[in-house]
Amino acid sequence: MKEPTGYEKLGYVPEIAHVLKAVPMTEQEIFLDLRLPGKTELGHAPGQFVQVSLMGIGEVPISICSSPTRGDTFQLCIREAGTVTHGLHRIARYAQLGIRGPFGKGFPLAELFGRDLVLVAGGLGIAPLRSLITYILDRREDFGRLIVIYGGKNPRTLLFKEDLADWDKRSDVELIVTVDRGDETWQGRTGVATEPLAELDLQAVNTRAVVIGPPVLYRFAAMALFEHGLTPETIFFSLERNFHCGIGKCGHCQLNDLYVCQDGPVFRLARLLDRIEAVEAWAPEEDQDR
Secondary structure, three states, rough: OOOOHHHHHOOOEEEEEEEEEEEEOOOOOEEEEEOOOHHHOOOOOOOOOEEEOOOOOEEEEEEEEOOOHHHOOOEEEEEOOHHHHHHOOOOOOOOOOEEEEEEEHHHHHHHHHHOOEEEEEEHHHHHHHHHHHHHHHHHHHOOOEEEEEEEEEEEHHHOOOHHHHHHHHOOOOOEEEEEEEOOOOOEEEOOOOOOHHHHHHOOHHHHHEEEEEOOHHHHHHHHHHHHHOOOOEEEEEOOOOOOOOOOOOOOOOOEEEEEEHHHHHEEEHOOOOOHHHHHOOOOOOOHHOO
């Protein structure tokens, strides 16, 4: 593959990726397995995202849900939420999509090495977290205790059920799956994801936490982690903002002096404490009734 130059090097020009697999996961989400021309690896790190374009319709940012340790394809989990994602849900195998990226800063792998890890996902947050979990499992000896907490609205909305079953069978993964509301088929735990988080027995000095999900999850997960002795320096949030260009030019994702698409989406909580608008549900102690 030729060395990119000009606008290609700046990330303005999409590459054409082939859809190898398109599988509905729930009523709202579809799973895509893609490959770049010549089996070129995407070159992403866990936690990064790509801009996906559907020719003649538009472009959307999507988190990468696969690990770079798994070969020359990459995977996306796409929720139908607008015109472009509606079109992506009707993509067939062997179709072509435009891909720009990968963009952003992913999970701080160097800081996670050798640590006990608490990974918390709510809803679609399991998609980017899956990239990190898979990376850790492929290098399991480099990490300590692995606790994964995943919460969904109900059993029908749970994603990556085959992965969940595989993780649950492993003796080196502590998996807790909970739903807000069960149904007649559900035999697992019910309640919000922060409830099992509060019940953990952690060694704070050697623990790092990652939280991804809807805004309300961040605040209450942080509060539970603080109770365990973790600090804003040892907790990481992956934010979802209104990405548009992916390269820090349009300003849609600007967070005061930060561009989430370039400086994030993964941030140390300490960096967000003076940027309350980073998470809608976050509020300082003196303003909790807002």
